[in-house]
Amino acid sequence: MIPAAFDYHKATSVAEAVGLLKEHGMDAKILAGGHSLIPAMKLRLNQPELLIDISGIADLKGIKDEGRKLVIGAACTHGAIASSAEVNKDAPILAITAKTIGDIQIRNKGTIGGSIAHADPAADWPAALIAADATIEVLGGGGSRTIAATDFFTGIYDTALEEDEVIIAIHVPKVSSTFTSAYAKFFQPASRFAIVGCAVVMEMKDNYCVSARVAFTGVSDMAFFDEKVSSALAGKSLNDETIAAAAAQAAQGVDTLGDHFASEEYREHLAKVYAERAIREAIA
Amino acid sequence: MKKQINLTVNGKAYSHEVEARLLLVHYLRDELRLTGTHVGCDTSSCGSCTILMDGLAVKCCTLLAVQADGANITTIEGLADNDSLHPLQEGFREEHGLQCGFCTPGMIMTAADLLSTNSDPSEQEIRHALEGNFCRCTGYHNIVKSIQYAANKINNKEVAS
Amino acid sequence: MTKMIGKSVKRVEDKRFITGKGQYTDDIILPNMTYAQFVRSPYAHAKVLGVDTSEALAHPGVVAVYTGADFAEINGVPCGWQVDFKNGDTMKEPKHPLIVVDKARHAGDAVAIVIAESREAARDAADLVDVDYEELEAVVDPKKAAEEGAPLVHDDVPNNICFDWELGNPKEEVDAAIAAASHVTTLEFANQRVAPNAIEPRSYIGDYDSTNDKYTLYTSTQNPHLIRLLMCAFVLGIPEHKVRIVSKDVGGGFGSKIFHYTEEALVTYISKQLGRPVKWTAERSEAFLTDAHGRDHVSKAEMGFDAEGKITGLRIKTYASMGGYLSTFAPAVPTYLHGTLLQGVYTTPKIHIDVVATFTHTSAVDAYRGAGRPEATYLLERLMDTAALEMEMDPAELRFKNFIPAFNGIDEPGYATNVALQYDSGNYAPVLERALEMTGYKDFRKEQAEARANGKLLGIGFSTYIEACGIAPSAVVGALGARAGLFEVSQVRVHPTGKVSVFTGAHSHGQGHETTFAQVVADKFGIPMEDVDIVHGDSDTVAFGMGTYGSRSLAVGGSALVKSIEKIIDKGTKIAAHKLEAAEEDLEFAEGKWTVKGTDKSIGFADISLTAYVPHDYPAGLEPGLDFSSFYDPANFTYPFGAHIAIVEVDKDTGKVSLKRFIAVDDVGNVINPMIVDGQIHGGVVQGIGQALLEHAFYDEDGQLVTGSYMDYAMPRADDVPMIETDRTTTPCPHNPLGVKGAGEAGAIGSTPAVVNAVMDALAPYGIKNLSMPLTSESVWRAMKG
Known part of the structure; x- marks a missing residue:
């Protein structure tokens, strides 16, 4: 559990961090909470030569209300998001999901930006961000841009981030009280990462589902928006039948992961079960 | 460097x-x-x-x-001043919340965080809060009781002997 | 002075642990200390063609790098228990070298050791050791290992068979009993390999003092004196009186820290070579690969019943993995700690067990909490619940029908089993009766019927276990192959002021001896507990000891303690008689003083202590001082027993098992500290639950440990288990002075089959009778799916 040696630089601005990334390329890594990166470095699965610590950059830590959206700084911890009054009110799917990540200690230090940059296929955030229709604001050598959460996750530990880009913030559309959200997770019994995590955000009018966004993590090599389940819910009055019918569509056409803890077949089954549970929980 | x-x-x-x-x-x-x-x-x-x-x-x-x-x-x-004990430390001793003692400091520090945000947690809340801590000796039973003891003490509730 | 025995006294040792002042081996930093890092084989089976250490040696901060060749002349670590083949041949006992020379025999086998000025330098340099391997085919399953053509772990061990062994009634009699049975229940399953996972990883520091030619080994062991004996006499050939073993605070053991490990000998040996202390602390992933694992049996079990449900015969065939090398007590586990327990608490008239022990390309397998007894109990108790289901009988009733009748071991010699043991005392029905009462059994069956009607899968499972602990009579275990005696040692030193230091050969790594033993001393002497100190874990201060495992500390170590206490009181009586000018037989010792019977003339414990050390006015011919040692060799094992009941609910959609309730009624004989005994039961029960539902040290076919970290090896966390509902009955042990039996392993022995039985009961509507542990969500789901 001794990382390989590296240099450490505490950045005072995002621009400085971007400059260093540009200079060092693949040899440098951004450090926020370090709760995805340091474990990998301890096992020497990751041996960067330079760590650029962005945790001291105040701009990255706030949660701002920008009218129609919340802007969550990349260095916000899972715990801070879970307990934020704004997030609980205006983007509850993020607060609900944050509460299920890791454990108290990990939520106190791990950050949303770090987690999504790491892009563990079993992490919780990706499903929530996709269901929330969030966008990810990044800054790099080529300037600033936003990436839709649905486009951000591109494979196992792989994202749409360029080598010299730093995640600045997560932009989440605010939802009104007519929206309802849930995150249901079946976890791997040892790591407690998601074998299947299903995030649901729906706009409801009584029992009628106006619109729905359903996303999964854990099922495949990256989190994904489940078009079929989402559109099976939208425009329906939700009852046992319609919910079951929608859930039965879950995770179709994706390459399902299989491992020691859950075979492909079992994951596919669980995706349906957890889609149904998340939908029911959302409207409960 | x-x-x-x-x-x-x-x-x-x-x-x-x-x-x-x-x-x-x-x-x-x-x-x-x-x-x-x-x-x-x-x-x-x-x-x-x-x-x-x-x-x-x-x-x-x-x-x-x-x-x-x-x-x-x-x-x-x-955690405590000088020779005194924090209510959690006292709770772990009173309720036999430790055996080999190796996981104990981590358990106590995690529980301290829990009690700082939820001073009267239910059994399930305590168990959930400990999901990032392994104990191999106690089966968690008395750890839960130890934290309940500390919560009661902090809340000035009657502590069962 | 109130009685101290039987009280839930708060633990004396807790103060240092709750304030962070415990001293575990890794907490120690010695001046000029170096750090060791191993280079370990990534392959389960590979020829080591070459090890190039030049680059590592050149790395800054590196002090030395050793390979197998450097220790070729040194013995391997020995095995402490010999089991012979059925034909009388000695078991196969291949060398377990400190570092491999030619071949790696399990993933994690040590190929080189790097010593450096810092942990960081050692770790960095280990990456620079270049090992040339030729990977070979591996075998990991204990049964497949014995098949023709299986890859050999040791070239000179045909078919990988370490030994074969049998016990019980003549095989033909058992075959006949089963053939004649009106019902036979047959189960085939694995008792899966698990990793003990004491939360403190193993840690050792070797420290050689050239001025005095003396070695000190700081070690996280359960067993300081035995480690010294094995390391000095069998491995390094260094004089025993020149070696001090220190194991002060140890963070859990569960068996895995009984054994003498190669790393202990290496740090000790290398510290002399370098003239500097050498520290090694396992990383968790290293612990997974190198700590001795537990269980790993594959068995076929058949139990015959007559038409009334009385057991008529039991036949078992077990393949037991030894792993890649023989660990210290490995051969004893599937034999004398397993076969001997197959009588259980039942009157089974004919029993036969056949065991084949095999080497596999895996970490060594040895005693883990319960060691053999959980495996035996699992066989019996799974058979009982399955038989009840098949014969459409109530599983509790089936047990009542077959229990051995009560016996106290005083009015009769105990109960002789068909598998070599003589139970000391037992009364098996009341524990089950009490457990049923606590469960509300009748109401539960109603609740279950309703739940089933509503599509919910609720189940109840039973386990009525017995175990043999308090090991053990030396002559008996010697006859069974132990290469050591299993007595225990105590020394009670009364200081001139009446304060007491106790030196015990038992070792606490969570059991609370500093409290329990002090309670016994305070109670017997009638002095405050604060006046008693318990010292353990240092071979320079404790005369000798056989360590703590097999729930033996109080039954054997406590008995040795009582012997010394009695010697003190006897001598004190002589001094008191002199001081009080009375005859010894006219004195009685109680409440901390000697009183002339029928008078108010008395003298206190402290006065007598002072007199013993200031013997001015003193009995003629009596030695001064008040300090006695005792060796206690028990007359028999002790036999705790109990009834465990689990209630589970299975999630129909996912197969996930939730444990709703767990009821444990145990009889561990007399109890010194109920709080500590309850704690032992809780912890044992949850470890057993872990095996039933979560834990599996799973090797793939290539011999890679798939579950080699906490990210993959599932162990119970706080929210996986409920509160454990406990109660006790008390059937004292008739053959030791405290009447105690032992509580350390009971929980882990009883709980596993209760949980699995409960899941099978929940799944009964699906016609599912047998699933392999751990009962993972997917395996249960698959079974339901059919």
């Missing part, structure tokens, strides 16, 4: 030059000789290394010492 860090641990200010890769847990154990914080795994899973950093429970095996620059840290050695 060495970096200067300044931090407060258990109320005392420290300043050291440390290697960037030095883990905070090794800094506390080897440099400051605060060996009550333990290492039980290499995957941030067991919680034996839990300390309070700026009041929040963290696993210091998953932090670099340089990340603690400027931080205010409390370890098990500094």
